[in-house]
Amino acid sequence: xxxxxxxxxxxxxxxxxxxxxxxxxxxxxxxxxxxxxxxxxxxxxxxxxxxxxxxxxxxxxxxxxxxxxxxxxxxxxxxxxxxxxxxxxxxxxxxxxxxxxxxxxxxxxxxxxxxxxxxxxxxxxxxxxxxxxxxxxxxxxxxxxxxxxxxxxxxxxxxxxxxxxxxxxxxxxxxxxxxxxxxxxxxxxxxxxxxxxxxxxxxxxxxxxxxxxxxxxxxxxxxxxxxxxxxxxxxxxxxxxxxxxxxxxxxxxxxxxxxxxxxxxxxxxxxxxxxxxxxxxxxxxxxxxxxxxxxxxxxxxxxxxxxxxxxxxxxxxxxxxxxxxxxxxxxxxxxxxxxxxxxxxxxxxxxxxxxxxxxxxxxxxxxxxxxxxxxxxxxxxxxxxxxxxxxxxxxxxxxxxxxxxxxxxxxxxxxxxxxxxxxxxxxxxxxxxxxxxxxxxxxxxxxxxxxxxxxxxxxxxxxxxxxxxxxxxxxx
Ligand SMILES: [Zn+2]
Numbered sequence: 001x002x003x004x005x006x007x008x009x010x011x012x013x014x015x016x017x018x019x020x021x022x023x024x025x026x027x028x029x030x031x032x033x034x035x036x037x038x039x040x041x042x043x044x045x046x047x048x049x050x051x052x053x054x055x056x057x058x059x060x061x062x063x064x065x066x067x068x069x070x071x072x073x074x075x076x077x078x079x080x081x082x083x084x085x086x087x088x089x090x091x092x093x094x095x096x097x098x099x100x101x102x103x104x105x106x107x108x109x110x111x112x113x114x115x116x117x118x119x120x121x122x123x124x125x126x127x128x129x130x131x132x133x134x135x136x137x138x139x140x141x142x143x144x145x146x147x148x149x150x151x152x153x154x155x156x157x158x159x160x161x162x163x164x165x166x167x168x169x170x171x172x173x174x175x176x177x178x179x180x181x182x183x184x185x186x187x188x189x190x191x192x193x194x195x196x197x198x199x200x201x202x203x204x205x206x207x208x209x210x211x212x213x214x215x216x217x218x219x220x221x222x223x224x225x226x227x228x229x230x231x232x233x234x235x236x237x238x239x240x241x242x243x244x245x246x247x248x249x250x251x252x253x254x255x256x257x258x259x260x261x262x263x264x265x266x267x268x269x270x271x272x273x274x275x276x277x278x279x280x281x282x283x284x285x286x287x288x289x290x291x292x293x294x295x296x297x298x299x300x301x302x303x304x305x306x307x308x309x310x311x312x313x314x315x316x317x318x319x320x321x322x323x324x325x326x327x328x329x330x331x332x333x334x335x336x337x338x339x340x341x342x343x344x345x346x347x348x349x350x351x352x353x354x355x356x357x358x359x360x361x362x363x364x365x366x367x368x369x370x371x372x373x374x375x376x377x378x379x380x381x382x383x384x385x386x387x388x389x390x391x392x393x394x395x396x397x398x399x400x401x402x403x404x405x406x407x408x409x410x411x412x413x414x415x416x417x418x419x420x421x422x423x424x425x426x427x428x429x430x431x432x433x434x435x436x437x438x439x440x441x442x443x444x445x446x447x448x449x450x451x452x453x454x455x456x457x458x459x460x461x462x463x464x465x466x467x468x469x470x471x472x473x474x475x476x
Contacts, residue, residue: 003305008301008304008306011299011300012298013300014278015298025270025272029060039326041064043065044063044065044267045062045063045065046060046061047061047062047063047075048087048088049061049084049087049269050086050166054299055277056297061073063267064267064313065262065264066264069266072085073085074088074247074261076259078256078257085246086160086162087162090247090251091251091253093249095128095210095211096128096131098131100213101213105213107225107229108225109224110125111222112125116187117189118132121215132216133153133154133208133215135152135192135196135202135217137149137150137174137199139173139174140170142170148175148179149168149201150193150202151241152205154207157244159245167243183199184199186219190218192219192224193216193234194219194234197219203240205240206241206244208240213228213229247261265313266306267302269301270298270300273298274297275297278296283295330361330363331361333362333363334351334355334365335365348364348366
């Protein structure tokens with residue numbers, strides 16, 4: 001879930017030293033953890049993240065884990081390590097087992113018409129992607145697209161552009177197939193490190209370091225080389241870059257565990273900005289020795305609207321949202337089923353007194369309506385602390401008939417009953433010839449007040465606000 005509106009709470013820190021900046025950053029992380037815990041957001045992970053265009057070095061995202069989230073990250077269930085896909089290191093899964101060709105087998109050229117991808121090449125050669133070197137071509141968009149950089153990576157892996165940027169120190173983006181064809185003289189799927197023309201440099205990813213005999217493009221469209229050996233057919237590279245993308249199933253970089261790809265909603269992000277902005281804006285201060293110094297900066301943000309979306313995702317169901325007690329507009333919703341009755345007023349006063357003494361905010365509904373419509377009105381609020389003080393007989397009536405009878409009533413829908421057009425928010429409509437009040441009970445399955453909320457209503461809320469709803473005003 002993502003809304004058009006986005007507002008966030010921002011914080012900035014300025015420290016005299018780099019150590020001070022790191023200490024503030026850690027304190028902010030601890031505070032954010034406590035905030036998200038109190039918000040009842042379930043599993044919230046602090047995920048190492050890429051600083052991206054904002055700059056600086058060192059950042060972390062707070063991610064509420066939910067399958068519906070659009071943020072992808074890798075985490076290790078064994079040690080708790082979590083990092084965004086761009087930021088995560090990993091231990092490579094081993095290459096598929098196979099027998100190594102004897103030394104006298106030389107590299108040879110084979111025709112591979114139509115093999116443009118690693119999968120197509122492996123299908124044609126009967127090989128495994130982990131025995132193929134894939135050559136991908138990138139271009140520097142800031143240098144007018146002049147000069148290409150080729151990156152060789154193991155065939156079952158991909159190059160991550162954020163990690164490549166971190167490795168080479170500037171932005172590189174994938175070159176278009178037309179540009180590759182024009183400058184190298186071969187199609188994208190037929191490139192390889194031997195005799196590659198038209199590129200400024202060839203970089204080797206760490207994933208090819210251990211590869212012995214591999215297949216790669218021959219730099220002529222529809223041709224590949226087999227049994228290419230590092231050190232014999234290709235000079236052993238002097239340096240390797242760490243640019244392959246970590247993926248689900250790779251080994252954890254910190255422990256023997258395995259990384260799993262998970263999804264979540266990003267709730268907040270904290271950054272160590274170093275001196276990037278304070279230097280650029282010529283901010284300075286005199287330190288204790290009187291010397292001029294540039295402060296070290298951090299910035300921190302919580303997407304407040306995003307938090308609400310995450311709560312809707314985690315605490316919502318087909319009947320709407322159910323607010324966690326820490327941010328619910330009211331902790332208790334008192335529904336008076338017989339407004340005007342003296343007995344009800346006495347009970348109400350007693351209930352409100354007790355709630356007030358415990359500092360519980362209560363919403364009081366004294367509008368004249370039966371328990372069914374009142375229960376429906378209450379739904380948009382989904383107040384967490386609800387206690388049913390009605391006599392047992394009334395509660396049972398509101399709950400509707402037992403399950404067995406309900407099934408019988410549902411069956412009578414085939415006979416053609418009528419539906420209540422005012423009853424909008426129930427997914428499956430059940431038709432029934434019973435009187436209206438009964439049909440409402442049938443449809444909800446149970447018309448009793450929500451029982452998922454905690455039964456205790458005491459809380460440490462600062463003030464006891466009571467709002468009374470009288471007459472027939474609608475809550476919506
Ligand atoms: Zn681990």
